Amino acid sequence: MKKCFICGVLLSTAMGHAAAQDWSVQPVIGMKAQFGGDPLATIYYTDGTEQDLLAGQGIDFYAGVLLKQSPYSVKASLGYKYSSSMATNIDVAKTALPFNLTGRYDISSGFFVGGGLTHHFSPQLAIDTDTYTYESSLGYHLELGWEAISIGWTSVTYDESGAEFDASTFDVNLELVF
Template sequence: MLCSLLMLGGLPLAHAEHEGFGFTFEADLEYGGDDLATFEFTDGSTQDIKTGQGITAALGGHYRATGSPFSVRGTVGYKYVTTKASNADISIGRTVLELAGNYLWDNGWWVGAGITHHSGIKYDADGFGPDVDFDDATGPTLEVGWRWIALTYTDLDYKDEFGGEWDASSVGLKLTTKF
């Protein structure tokens, strides 16, 4: 399913092969951070909701000067995680802004570094506990990839409305198409 999303109606999966200005679509699957809540289900299983966990879909733009191994991209997206509960929508949602620079080698490998900003961070317990709002959070992000796939690390801390601090750092897998 994720691969079909990235094909965007026949657009090829690619990374920084394009020169000049273009558009970017990204899908990230991330895991990590502190346990915000643990839920026990009627079948006896449990599930943790982690502050850095989620799936992000993002759109944006990129630029690479002709002949340069350097590129820059900016995206805006939405990161979301929910539980497997069938009778509730317990979730964390947030808007994600990212600006990153990349260095691309001729063999398709690349590295990137940039800054990520999360805003509108909200934990919705759907009546099974208190809802919690978090302050905006900004932190660095690092990437190492080959063509359209990358491993990522993002270092973030969330501060909740009650003054509590939460590690929202994550490791992830990023899929990118540029056109």
């Protein structure tokens, strides 16, 4: 909670400074597909196949603000990350609330590079009636994009009762700025 408060204060300060410096403030929504991470669990199907539930894998739907003064920008966003299994005989869901703070630099012709911090709040894995809760985790992310499309790398770990799982991912992102 303390980290949320600090991030809120920093974002409020940045927005006030942005207004004084002719920065534009624009709403952002996006969807990020993330691939990778250590296996958290394995689902075994009746046909003999299996599926690993990876720590980082999932779809992240997010919203936030973009503070821009060309060629620089800062984006703050909060998302809901979800992944599941194709199993029909059990309920499986992995969720987290990623907060991202990203600095970007516009290269030219719509291309940009960026990097920043990510904090995954409340990561958990629910399998039927069992829920495994992991500690909130701080990491970093990098991105390279053109217009509304970007690819990136997110590095973060999930800890549960002394066990550490790499939740790092390769990311494909689609983002709309209004």
